Amino acid sequence: MLRKTEMPKRTDIKSILIIGAGPIVIGQACEFDYSGVQACKALREEGYRIILVNSNPATIMTDPNIADATYIEPITPEFVEKIIAKERPDALLPTMGGQTALNTALALDAAGVLAKYNVEMIGAKAEVIDKAEDRQKFRDAMDKLGLESAKSAVAHTWDEAVAGLEAIGGLPAVIRPSFTLAGTGGGIAFNQEEFKEIVERGLDLSPTTEVLIEESILGWKEYEMEVVRDTADNCIIVCSIENVDPMGVHTGDSITVAPALTLTDKEYQIMRSASLAVLREIGVETGGSNVQFALNPRDGRMIVIEMNPRVSRSSALASKATGFPIAKIAAKLAVGYTLDELQNDITKTTPASFEPSIDYVVTKIPRFAFEKYPGSEPLLGTSMKSVGEVMAIGRTFAESMQKALRGLETGLSGFDEVEIAGVKTAENPDAIRDAVIRELGRPTPDRVRVIAQAFRHGLSVEEINAACEYEPWFLRQIEAIVSEEAKIGALGLPTSAKAFRSLKAMGFSDKRLAQLTGKTEKAVRKTRQELNVRPVFKRIDTCAAEFASSTAYMYSTYESGALGQVPENEAEPSDRAKAIILGGGPNRIGQGIEFDYCCCHAAFAFKDMGLEAIMVNCNPETVSTDYDTSDRLYFEPLTAEDVLELIHVEQSKGDLRGVVVQFGGQTPLKLAQALEDEGIPILGTSPDAIDLAEDRERFQHLLRDIDLKQPINAIARTPEEAFKGAHEVGYPIVIRPSYVLGGRAMEIVRDDEQLARYVREAVQVSGDSPVLIDQYLSAAIEVDADALADGSGNVFVAGIMEHIEEAGVHSGDSACSLPPFSLKAETVKELERQTIELAKALKVRGLMNVQFAILHPYSDAPEIFVLEVNPRASRTVPFVAKTLGQPLAGIAAKIMAGVPLADFDLKPKTYNHVAVKEVVFPFARFANVDTVLGPEMRSTGEVMGLDWVRDGESMMDAFSRAFAKSQLGAGVKLPTSGKVFVSVKDMDKPVIVDSIRTLLELGFKVVATGGTADYLKAQGLDIEPVKKVLEGRPNILDAIKNGEIDLVFNTTEGKQSLADSFSLRRATLMQKIPYYTTASGAVAATRAIKSGANEGLDVRPIQAYA
């Protein structure tokens, strides 16, 4: 019941500034787009003017219709101050953009900016943030409440650290740097050497040069409570979350379940009360926060670990897990509403002041990308490493867990067998046991499967618990799954509906059952469906069915397998015309927020044209899995089985026009075949055309037909063919497996020796998975083109983007400029022509992306090569859409649903502004990883720098400023004076001469090693020589570590040179010195410095760019 009292909404504030989270990095992903969008929408609905700043163009929140004034500008205190000066907001809401927003808000407060412009912080005040984030203040607050903290000591120096360690009772100890994101730089030290290393790194990374040294509570149970509080001091717990991985693994890297499953009510209520007390003591007046606890499984001793006075990744998870939209409610609370005045959005009949009750189990499993960062050990600790996560919902833990495993899309169909090191070579059962126990003790991303394997090797719950400290309740559940698997293996598939449903209710996928019984997935599916064993769909309604809910937010379950009855289905498909959008699943390198952005736009577009929009996805961070985004939401793994079942239900009523598989990256594309086989209509470009573009030989014919060029290439199905192909094409070559995403295992190979290693170690070359060999176009400029086409010969080229890094660097890792900044107008025209030809030839209906390479771009006869065509949404779609001011993905969706291109009145136009995309890398999180860029994508996110041409200026001036902004947005502040270190490979030397001259003219000092120094000196430049790392001391590494260097240009190739210069790149990274590992990047950076880039940069909302 909603109480209609006088609304206490604040009327003294009219405009609110919201700070976003910036680029996607490890620890800050789509969840802040989700929270930001909710906050903007919720506050605008209340009539406030919303000013938004976020440097990340791939977000829904930066769409021009979400805020009143949207600034795609770097999120630095300096830029936000400019925005404040211009917009004069009354209030700042700092709790929606993760640590980035909190830190920026704190800096603005400390610098007096907020006071100067009379901006009030709402949601969380500066003192509150400080009290929550400052380790000592937080601990003092906990002491005051009588809540225990782990024994700890604060240190600002090495000596203090040593004394602190003694005070907490010695090693092992946990070291946490203050004010860093997702525990960056923290770790657990088991010995003195590790202790020294982690403390020094932590002091370095902490902006306040502070680390906390804590008693180890490794192996304890870990919990998190999501709390919401309003101005009237009403507090609710939205969700409790229990970590399946015990203490020692960062929460973001842990498998977690909701609700907490192994607490008695007394323990739960102690934790609940403590959470509320923490919020009150810290002083979070309104909004969402989370509080983390550790619990000793042996005696129930509870310790408060930390709290975040803002919405977070776990609040996004909690929102998706319960249906309670924390960010939306938190935004409304921040302007004075109380919980009882707000409606429960899902039921629409009850108020928001209640605690959701759920009647299912939610499992989250993180997804990792260690393979992308060779040199880093795949071990988990207190610093977060995962790049994405999957969430699954099932009626029981087993169903939920197995759905999550297959939803991860790492090739698992459930608890797939895993080989444990040392088991194969073990000579007796004891040795096997030892090997298994050793592996159980290692916190790897695969540990939950190692546990299943341990059961297969005959270990007991007690033994496994002793080795990995997983709660026995979870272990028994896994044990039950494993023992069921053994039964299936021995007896084959069940023949009765009852037994089959019973299996499915435990969460087994058809694919896993097929593996266990030696059948095909299709055969299993057929048997199952013949027995009429199909899932039903239950609703997420916040209240465990206590109240009716009209919101179609659903998950599948086989319900109770006890007796095999056909359970109740709550899907209630409508009789409308509808379209299904398949999302992108968990974030990974190469597939993230950009694709979610496209999927959301498809949903908006379908709704707009009166089609029922049905979303399917399993990534809890995203906007697409907000029940508000589509008409109907299925929170399901993106596997053929799960998708086919829900389509079956949707087709049972109404008119399913088709399924969109082209917007969610590789994930839905991989399902296209399965859908086609079942006769399910696919919207837009036909899967055959997609295949045509991906199939080497077919594509070659097509290019020949329309007279376009591609690099000389070959295909190899055996190692021998690979050598033959390489020789035909001629070294250097680019080599990669076919059908890959994000350049996985893509390498530039320069000789037979390297090729031999590649086919030996990097990929399995076989008939099923051939490798593709391409001529490597050295020094070519790479270009991305995005276009729209309607299949009737109408094509609109939306954007031609010139990469800043040369060909050979993965397009996802390159910075790029829209429009092109150096290409000749004729070349751009020709690129457009070729793009149109390709779209026509492929009969594209929807979006298409082409990658070109241009040799001799500035000559009279630039040579254009088509590298790749993807007739689907690309990573650059949101970037182009923002630059153009057109909802490209939405238009594409409408075209796919049958609207002709002409209806959108899109005309090619000339810009008066330049947008530069720059990317960010997680190198600092992965020790021993080289920062050199290559054909394998490793960036996690992107920013956009946007600027405009002023009167009397050229495009190049705007480009330089946009580039500088893109660097600032990515966290790189270009120096305006100081010392530049240059060491470049031979072919780059002539390229950078002009830049070095410019820098010298600007007053920089330039130091260089050996060959580079000689070359530059020979050009008459004043260069200070410096020793290479291997040439004795002091050398360049010392200079970098001593803070003498302000900018680094380092390009290298060849295994030896790379190895020799590795340490200097790592040192550069850890010293946070701006660096460029490509010549073109160095040139662009110089240009930006020359333009006086950091000074005089101005801000402008995207709504003002025509």
Add this chain to the structure above:
Amino acid sequence: MTTELLEGCTGVLVLSDGTVYQGLGCGATGEALGEVCFNTAMTGYQEILTDPSYMEQIIAFTFPHVGNVGVNADDVEQLGNDPKRAAKGAIFRDAPTPPANWRSTLSFNDWLVSRGVVGLSGIDTRSLTKKIREHGMPHGVIAHSPSGVFDLEALKAKAREWKGLGGLDLAIDATVTQSAAYTTDLWQWPQGFSDGTKKEFKVVVIDYGVKQNILRALVDIGAEVQIVPAKTSAEDILARKPDGVLLSNGPGDPAATGEYAVPVIQKLVKSGVPVFGICLGHQMLGIALGGKTIKMSQGHHGANHPVKDETTGKVEIVSMNHGFAIDRDSLPEGVVETHISLFDGSNCGIAMTGKPVFSVQHHPEASPGPVDSLYLFERFAQNMRNAKVSA
């Protein structure tokens, strides 16, 4: 006899409308007849199943997993351990799991067996909950037979013929037979239970089926607690010279129990002694003051209910467990509504103007559930303090 049962069925729920739910029996074998209600709490199954308010009721748990934390002696809510003075049966989505918690001393299933509580698992309790939401709390029988043999017609007849809770005085079966003192304070980590140390008040608790945590919360505010049987006269109670009287929670129809309890309550109110009523005690206080109670369709059973204290404007999240409620419109002059349910607007608290007499529908003692409403015991203490001063 019937042949319509599915293979492997060892437990059934048969409703008075003839609906049969089939599943797997758990806990004790046998039959249990009662009113079927649902509970949406995600923790505290042991507390729920030992709450005397659930007498003659069968509880369907909406959360699928039970048994996770086993059972222990501290989490028993009823006084004594007589299983007849608590829920009759329990229905689960998933079979009880073995325990995994440091406090557990026995597995949940063994405990059900030892108490003779019939259980039924493998039931879609969500679908059952929806049915209750739409049609009200049905009468039903659950039966557990390892042989799988059930006489469904006989079970249907039983469910149909049962007259239900309306008009049923169950407090008389739930209450203590002799008065007794109670000294245990609230549970605390790590020591568990210990005796209260403060002795500021003398409180008489009229036991209609009291939960121990009410008694503990009283000890915690400094009360010397004396429990008296439901039918104790006002004179006997007042002769104990209490600083306050607590009307406890309990099972059954407030109107039926009220027949003997209401006159007592009226006398107590008249005497000027501070009175605090909880749940059934609240409903009977309402009747004693001239109000009426009504049978609710689906009732309130959960640990996530929002209740607004109209005197402070604050919302508390509370534990609820009731199938009857006070009809707000029947409240006479001099009695104000102090608390309301934000879920459905039903009455959750009343107070007399100018007299230290108040009561709430929900469970401020929690256990299970949030402890947001513990302040009500403090309010009761303040009333007693004030009364002492003016006396």
